[in-house]
Amino acid sequence: MTQAFWTVIGAFNYLVLFYFIVLHVVYLATSFFAFGALRRYALRLKSLDLTDLVTSAWAPPITLIAPAFNEEANCVESVRSLLTLEYPEYGILVVNDGSTDGTIERLTAAFDLHEAHRLPTSDIATEPVRRVLHSRRHPNLWVIDKDNGGKADALNAGLNHCHTPLFCALDADSLIEPEALIRIVRPFLEDADAIAAGGVLRIANGCVVSRGRVVEVKMPRNFLAQLQVLEYLRAFLSGRMGWDALGATLVISGAFGLFKREVVVDAGGYSTDTVGEDMELVVRLHRHCREKGIPYRIHFVPDPVAWTECPESVSVLSRQRDRWQRGLFQSLMRHRKMLFNPAYGRVGLVAYPFFFFLEMLGPVIELLGYFSFTLTILAGRAEWPLVIAFLCVAIVLGGALSLSAVALEELSFRRYPRISDLLRLFSLALLENFGYRQLSVWWRLKGTVSAVRGVKGWGAMTRKGFTVDEEEVAAGVES
Amino acid sequence: MAEGLTVAQTAFVVLSVIIVALFAVTMAFSTYTIVLRIRNERRDRLWRDLTERWEAPVLDAIMDPEAVPSVWPQVPDRYRLHFVQFVLEYTRRVRGEERRTLARLAEPYLDGIAERVDDRRAEIRTRAVQTLGTLGLPKYADQVIAGLDDPSPLVSMVAARSLARRDHPEFAPVVMKHLARFDGWNPRFLASMLAAMGPEASQTFRQSLADPATPAWLRAVEAEALRMQLDPASGDIAVEALGNATNRELVASLLRLIAAVGRPEHVSLIRGICTDEDPVIRAHALHALGELGTDADLPLLLDAMSDPSPWVALHAARGVREAGGSKVLVELARSDGVPARLAGQVLHEGAHS
Numbered sequence: 001m002t003q004a005f006w007t008v009i010g011a012f013n014y015l016v017l018f019y020f021i022v023l024h025v026v027y028l029a030t031s032f033f034a035f036g037a038l039r040r041y042a043l044r045l046k047s048l049d050l051t052d053l054v055t056s057a058w059a060p061p062i063t064l065i066a067p068a069f070n071e072e073a074n075c076v077e078s079v080r081s082l083l084t085l086e087y088p089e090y091g092i093l094v095v096n097d098g099s100t101d102g103t104i105e106r107l108t109a110a111f112d113l114h115e116a117h118r119l120p121t122s123d124i125a126t127e128p129v130r131r132v133l134h135s136r137r138h139p140n141l142w143v144i145d146k147d148n149g150g151k152a153d154a155l156n157a158g159l160n161h162c163h164t165p166l167f168c169a170l171d172a173d174s175l176i177e178p179e180a181l182i183r184i185v186r187p188f189l190e191d192a193d194a195i196a197a198g199g200v201l202r203i204a205n206g207c208v209v210s211r212g213r214v215v216e217v218k219m220p221r222n223f224l225a226q227l228q229v230l231e232y233l234r235a236f237l238s239g240r241m242g243w244d245a246l247g248a249t250l251v252i253s254g255a256f257g258l259f260k261r262e263v264v265v266d267a268g269g270y271s272t273d274t275v276g277e278d279m280e281l282v283v284r285l286h287r288h289c290r291e292k293g294i295p296y297r298i299h300f301v302p303d304p305v306a307w308t309e310c311p312e313s314v315s316v317l318s319r320q321r322d323r324w325q326r327g328l329f330q331s332l333m334r335h336r337k338m339l340f341n342p343a344y345g346r347v348g349l350v351a352y353p354f355f356f357f358l359e360m361l362g363p364v365i366e367l368l369g370y371f372s373f374t375l376t377i378l379a380g381r382a383e384w385p386l387v388i389a390f391l392c393v394a395i396v397l398g399g400a401l402s403l404s405a406v407a408l409e410e411l412s413f414r415r416y417p418r419i420s421d422l423l424r425l426f427s428l429a430l431l432e433n434f435g436y437r438q439l440s441v442w443w444r445l446k447g448t449v450s451a452v453r454g455v456k457g458w459g460a461m462t463r464k465g466f467t468v469d470e471e472e473v474a475a476g477v478e479s
Numbered sequence: 480m481a482e483g484l485t486v487a488q489t490a491f492v493v494l495s496v497i498i499v500a501l502f503a504v505t506m507a508f509s510t511y512t513i514v515l516r517i518r519n520e521r522r523d524r525l526w527r528d529l530t531e532r533w534e535a536p537v538l539d540a541i542m543d544p545e546a547v548p549s550v551w552p553q554v555p556d557r558y559r560l561h562f563v564q565f566v567l568e569y570t571r572r573v574r575g576e577e578r579r580t581l582a583r584l585a586e587p588y589l590d591g592i593a594e595r596v597d598d599r600r601a602e603i604r605t606r607a608v609q610t611l612g613t614l615g616l617p618k619y620a621d622q623v624i625a626g627l628d629d630p631s632p633l634v635s636m637v638a639a640r641s642l643a644r645r646d647h648p649e650f651a652p653v654v655m656k657h658l659a660r661f662d663g664w665n666p667r668f669l670a671s672m673l674a675a676m677g678p679e680a681s682q683t684f685r686q687s688l689a690d691p692a693t694p695a696w697l698r699a700v701e702a703e704a705l706r707m708q709l710d711p712a713s714g715d716i717a718v719e720a721l722g723n724a725t726n727r728e729l730v731a732s733l734l735r736l737i738a739a740v741g742r743p744e745h746v747s748l749i750r751g752i753c754t755d756e757d758p759v760i761r762a763h764a765l766h767a768l769g770e771l772g773t774d775a776d777l778p779l780l781l782d783a784m785s786d787p788s789p790w791v792a793l794h795a796a797r798g799v800r801e802a803g804g805s806k807v808l809v810e811l812a813r814s815d816g817v818p819a820r821l822a823g824q825v826l827h828e829g830a831h832s
Contacts, residue, residue: 014490021497028504043602044633047609058671058707117824119817121789134827163793189668190636383487389494396501403508410515422516426509 006381009372016369017390023358024397030242031404037245038237038412041302060166060188061089062181062258065158067151068094068172072101074309076110078172081212083138087181091140093158094172098127098148107143112136118144120160124269126153132161151254152270152277159269162261169278171255173309175204175214180304184258187299195260195296196285198252199304200236202415203229205312214307219421222312227436230428232310234405237302237412244300248351250286252298254278256306263289263296274334275456276327283335286347303413318443325363325447326455332356333451363444370438395433402429529558533565537584541573544580551587559588563610570613585614596622601631608634612641620650627657635660645677655683662696666728670703681710689716695726702732706739714740718748731763738767746771753779758788765791769798777804781811784818792817796825805829 064082068075075094082092096104107113116134127149135141146157155169166188170176180199187194206220220226243249254277264270267288270277282298289296311317332355339356341348373390376382406425409415416422536553540546554562566585570578592615595607608626611619626638639657642650654676661669673684684701687693693701698720705713717736724730734752737745749771752764765783768776780802783795796818799808811822 014486017490017494040602043600044605047602047605047633047637058665058667060665060667116827117820119789119793119821119824121793123789189665190632190663192663192665383491386487386491386494389491389498392498393494393501396498396505400501400505400508403505403512407508407512407515410512410519414519419516422512426512 006376006379009376010381012372013369013376016365016372019358019362019365020369020394020397023362024401026354026358027238027401028397028404030246031238031401031408032242033245034238034241034408035404035411037241038302038408042412045303059088059182059185061091061164062087062185063158063162063164063167063261064090064092064170064176065155065162065167066092066094066170066172067097067154067158068099068103068107069097069148069151069154070099070101070103071172072099072103072106074173075103076106077209077212078175079107079111079141079212081175082170083141084178084212085176085181086178087185090181091142091164092138093142093144093161095144095146095154095158097146097151097154104143104145108133111138111141111143113143116142118142118161121163122160122265122269124156124160124265126157126160129157150272152272152274155277156269156272159261159265165261166258167261167264168256168258169254170306171308174201174255175209175212175307176256177305177307178213180256180306181258183304184256184301187297187301188258188260191297191299193295193297194299195263195289196252196282197258197299197301198240198249199256199258199301199306201232201253201255202305202307203232203310204307205310207307217415217417219416219418219424220310220312224314224317224436225310225312226424226428227432228310228317230402230405230425230432233409233425234402237408238401238405240300241302241408243351246346246350247297248346249298249300250282250347250351250355251279252282252300253306255308256304263294271334273456274327274330275323276329276331279327280331280334283331283338283352286344287335287338290344305415314439318439318446321440321443322447322450325360325444326451328355328360329448329451332360360448363441363448366441367445370441395430398433398437399429402432525561529561529565533562537566537569537581540584541569541577541580544576544583547580547583550584554588559591563588563592563614567610567613582614586618589615589619593619593622596626601629601634604629604631604634605637609637609641612638616641616644616647624650624653627653627660632660632663636664640672643672643676645675645679648677648679651676651680651683655680655687658697658700659694662694666696666700667703670700670707673700673704674707678708678710681705681708681712685710685713685716688713688720691720691723695724695729698724699726699729699732702729702736706732706736709740711740714742714745717741718745721748721752727757727759730760734760734763734767738763738770741767741771743771743773746773746776750776750779753783758786758791761786761788762791762794765794765798769794769801772798772802774803776802777807780804781807781818784821792821793825796821797828800825800829 066078066082071078079092079094094107113133113135115131118132127147129144129146131145133143133145144157144161146154159167166185168181184197184199187197203220203225204214205222205225206218207214208216208218219229240249240251257278263285264281267284271280271284274280285298311320338344338348338352340353344352373387377387403426406422406429416425532553536550540550563585566581570581573581589611592607592610595603596611598604598607604626608623612623616623623638623641626634629635629638635657639654639661642654644650658669673680684705688698688701688705702717713736717733718741721730721733724733737749746768749764749767753761753768755761755764765780769780772780777799780795780798784792784799786792786795796808805826808822808826812819812826
């Protein structure tokens with residue numbers, strides 16, 4: 001019996017090893033795809049004058065939908081950032097999702113809002129809309145004040161009130177770069193089948209913000225935030241760029257994505273019974289279009305940037321990661337019909353299985369692996385050279401992946417100009433393997449367990465607010 | 480598994496090989512990043528130096544075209560392509576005579592760019608075609624026109640956009656001949672490209688629009704281009720085309736064109752379409768009716784404000800406003816129900832437009 005137990009544990013250890021290597025080989029492969037794609041994209045950017053392309057030609061009108069729940073700290077700054085975007089024709093719909101703080105009061109005071117009519121053009125079910133407000137100062141700014149129903153419900157309310165062919169889903173606390181809309185709309189000009197495009201999210205912690213714009217990019221001082229800078233680079237420049245190169249984009253960040261309104265409405269809008277409404281929508285759009293025989297393409301564009309504030313405390317970060325994992329779990333379980341299903345093309349055969357087995361079930365396997373490895377060591381049954389070799393592989397693999405993301409950043413957009421920032425990113429690529437990576441796995445495992453248990457809700461997210469330019473504060477520019 | 484090795488030993492060997500390989504990859508990424516940083520900083524420095532060297536003389540030349548030859552000696556051979564890129568950046572900010580001066584400044588160096596239209600990388604070809612299309616027409620027209628047949632859709636699109644210019648109407652036929660290549664592009668984007676060719680190209684669009692043998696998607700694009708040009712002669716053609724059009728996009732584009740350039744005598748045809756079973760067609764017909772109709776059309780438009788499709792209802796309400804029914808809308812807004820709120824909405828829009 002004991003011998004059989006240790007045989008099973010030994011076999012499991014090898015399974016974990018195999019999982020680990022496959023996972024990272026896929027990550028590395030997407031990084032390599034991303035290298036080729038980003039190189040071409042950087043050249044392409046040089047060969048096209050995007051501003052000229054969009055502004056001198058027809059640019060489809062866009063509605064920005066920004067759900068806001070208790071965003072008192074950042075909402076004015078964020079809306080101000082949205083008002084300064086460089087795009088020929090766009091409107092802003094801030095959806096106040098039953099905030100209990102001073103969000104609506106701050107918006108009303110800052111932008112001189114008054115009640116107005118704006119009837120819905122679709123009938124996706126949402127919590128009741130109390131009133132619609134319109135800015136006297138900015139004719140393209142509207143605020144929908146509704147009962148609380150969650151982010152997806154707020155997005156659906158915005159979608160119902162959207163009058164343009166394209167809408168851009170945002171977080172009310174993110175700062176969109178002035179040229180971001182011009183850049184993200186490009187796939188919709190070049191490709192009549194484009195139904196969605198995602199942009200890049202970057203960490204604003206530590207950056208200097210003035211008049212709703214990030215004017216100086218700096219690494220955050222907080223160590224957790226620094227680690228997240230590296231994580232975001234890896235996720236967007238390596239991961240999403242690589243999947244896009246394969247034509248299998250499965251995730252568009254809820255903080256910045258552009259969609260064809262008609263297709264999203266036909267697909268039923270955002271799902272309100274998942275906390276991962278952004279991923280669920282993209283998966284559902286794949287499914288909807290494939291099943292209805294609608295020609296479509298979902299793109300990732302690496303240069304339109306939205307800046308967001310990331311958590312700086314372990315407790316808030318753990319809640320965020322728990323929620324992300326629950327969202328992933330709910331989305332993938334709901335559409336498991338797509339798994340290995342050739343009817344869904346590359347998404348069903350490649351992207352979906354990767355996310356299902358390696359991203360969704362990964363934390364379970366990895367944590368059980370830590371447990372069985374520890375057990376093997378404590379029982380004195382470990383082959384020490386093997387254990388050390390495995391640890392080395394883990395560290396070097398993690399480092400290689402993160403360094404590939406740093407290299408991609410340097411190859412393409414170079415947002416961190418200081419040499420000290422570059423060195424800091426190098427060191428983080430090594431440091432994150434000791435503690436942070438394991439913590440992340442733990443949070444994701446908790447998220448998986450919460451999803452299985454049917455836990456709902458987002459968990460509180462406290463925000464500090466952006467680092468506003470000191471001169472601006474002194475000048476009293478704040479509305 | 481190798482003979483004589485246990486599973487653990489084999490795994491160790493495999494892992495050791497992986498470690499060495501990954502370490503090499505890690506080192507490669509680090510070195511690459513550092514080399515990139517050094518190269519990028521050197522490039523930035525070079526651009527700063529070149530900008531400092533060229534900015535004043537180029538601005539002088541823009542102000543006084545006689546000064547153009549005095550700029551050329553300041554362009555060392557090794558920086559000829561840099562200079563073209565520098566000039567190209569300025570071209571985006573100016574028009575007319577100033578743009579022609581910039582083209583003269585770049586002229587001696589464009590042969591180097593023309594060589595690049597045969598590069599194996601599509602992005603380099605695109606850049607070359609765009610540069611020649613901006614600074615080298617008509618001298619390098621052959622190279623730009625050849626770009627229309629390039630296997631890369633990006634190159635052909637940039638070539639088409641470079642040739643679709645008001646100041647060079649002679650290129651309109653060749654662009655039109657290649658339009659079928661762009662059927663995957665956004666139709667309105669294509670239409671704006673055609674509209675940029677100016678009124679001299681309108682006749683070509685009209686003829687093609689009137690021809691039922693032209694593909695429906697292309698006719699829809701042409702109708703849209705004529706609408707953007709506000710071409711008054713295309714109203715009758717649109718009405719005639721509407722008689723035999725069945726494609727939804729084409730019908731919608733024709734209705735938009737009629738709304739923009741139609742005449743009161745076209746209203747009778749539009750009235751009949753306002754009850755079409757397709758809500759998209761109904762919405763566009765009601766919009767056209769609002770633009771061209773009179774008081775007599777208000778009952779039909781008011782009735783359509785209760786249409787089950789919110790889009791149709793919205794277009795009908797806007798139509799009432801455009802047809803001179805603002806007073807009726809004010810009355811309606813005082814009552815209750817969806818049409819009342821719709822009336823309030825379009826009055827509000829009218830006040831803020």
